[in-house]
Amino acid sequence: MTQASPQISTDIDLLLREASDGVSGRGFHTLSRDRLLNAIRENEAEIERIRSDLRRREAETARLKQVSQFLKDETSDDSSSALPVGFGKRQRQRTTSFAWAVRRETCLALKEAGHPLNSKQLYAVLKSKNIPFTNDNPVKAITRVLWKADEFVSNDGAYWFSDAPLPAGHNQI
Structure with missing residues (x-):
């Protein structure tokens, strides 16, 4: 004080x-x-x-x-079993961080959608999963996390897995 x-x-x-x-x-x-x-x-x-x-x-x-x-509650569920082996490996694992939650839920959302999603679409998915956003601009926060993540690539704001080919009918990233 x-x-x-x-x-x-x-x-x-x-x-x-x-x-x-x-x-x-x-x-x-x-x-x-x-x-x-x-x-x-x-x-x-x-x-x-x-x-x-x-x-x-x-x-x-x-x-x-x-x-x-x-x-903490989110990382204790079984959703991580749906993640690829080696997903999100970092020098220092922080599975309770905001960035981890964004990467994990983005991975699951992209698998479910089966095609690239842009930041606004990902925000809608993350919001529906009750991911708490502390930033005034959640879309910008998502973009920043995914931009720094090696697991994803972006083309005009649409994200997809960096190690997977694009689904048929989507432009090359």
């Missing part, structure tokens, strides 16, 4: 000293009370900003936990 700025704390300490000086008879400053009230209002505003930031971060944490649980 963000701490209050040291400047505000110093200002309050100074104002409190000024106020106590006035109480002890060393020249009460008429502006001290107004300055103290203003500092209190500023601190209240800062506290509310921090609370708002905390609520936003807690909501984000809850959403990320939900995504993580979804991905």
Whole structure:
């Protein structure tokens, strides 16, 4: 959590000293009370900003936990048995990552469709499989993952397996 700025704390300490000086008879400053009230209002505003930031971060944490649980649940099912042997081999396997889920579901969707699919079609399939998208532009996120994946090739946004010939009736990628 963000701490209050040291400047505000110093200002309050100074104002409190000024106020106590006035109480002890060393020249009460008429502006001290107004300055103290203003500092209190500023601190209240800062506290509310921090609370708002905390609520936003807690909501984000809850959403990320939900995504993580979804991905763990998805990797524990038997859909991986339909994937080709050696599919998605990486130097470091992260079967709970968003990219893994996109590659896995894309592979299964392409097998089911039997022809290349573009990013928007893949988004519809992935959305129907409840893949959680954290990106503001899910189609762009899918495109980025598949562009980096060796398992797929693209031609004008239509993806197909890099190690399989195109189905009859489709242009060469």
